Amino acid sequence: MKGGLQNAFSYDTVFFVKITGKIVRGAGRGRALGFPTLNIEAGDLNLDFGVYAVWVELHGVRYKGAMSYGPRPTFEDSSIALEVFVLDYSGEDYGEVAGLTVVRKIRDIKKFDSAENLIKQIEQDVKEVREVLMVGD
Numbered sequence: 001m002k003g004g005l006q007n008a009f010s011y012d013t014v015f016f017v018k019i020t021g022k023i024v025r026g027a028g029r030g031r032a033l034g035f036p037t038l039n040i041e042a043g044d045l046n047l048d049f050g051v052y053a054v055w056v057e058l059h060g061v062r063y064k065g066a067m068s069y070g071p072r073p074t075f076e077d078s079s080i081a082l083e084v085f086v087l088d089y090s091g092e093d094y095g096e097v098a099g100l101t102v103v104r105k106i107r108d109i110k111k112f113d114s115a116e117n118l119i120k121q122i123e124q125d126v127k128e129v130r131e132v133l134m135v136g137d
Contacts, residue, residue: 017047017102021082023093029072030083033115035122036090037068037083040098045069045082051106051125053132056086057099063089064133066125067100070109074118087126104132 021042030037038056049070056065064087071078084100106128112118 017045019045019082019100019102020097021100023096023098025094026081026083030085033119033122035085035119035126036092037085038093038098040082040084040100042082042100047102048105049080049109051109053103053106053129054084055101055103055133056084056089057101058086058089058091058093058096063087064129065100066106066122066129067102068109072109074112074115085122085126087129106132 019040019042021040023038024041026037026039047069050068052067052069054065054067056063065084066087067082067084069082070080072081084098106125112121
């Protein structure tokens, strides 16, 4: 587990961390699961691995997002990735720069025993992201 900002906060604490990075092509797993993600090249972050509620800025427009930062154990992938499912958005924008404002940690990264269980969890994560970010709408 990577040490970082989350150590100072509970899951109920709202905090803001700004991240900017270039959108790059990923493996396409999110799209195959029904949750296409933007893969962001952002360098090493001082942030615990986990799933977060974030604001995403693309082309001057702000969207809600569910961000995963860390390895992808369900797919036996230990490389560190920053992926964002942008709610109510369908663009790809490879090569563009995205701005992220991390608001709250939703949960830790975990390994799921099936794609179906991962999908169920992502659906729950998206509901929670909508609730967390409703205040800033």
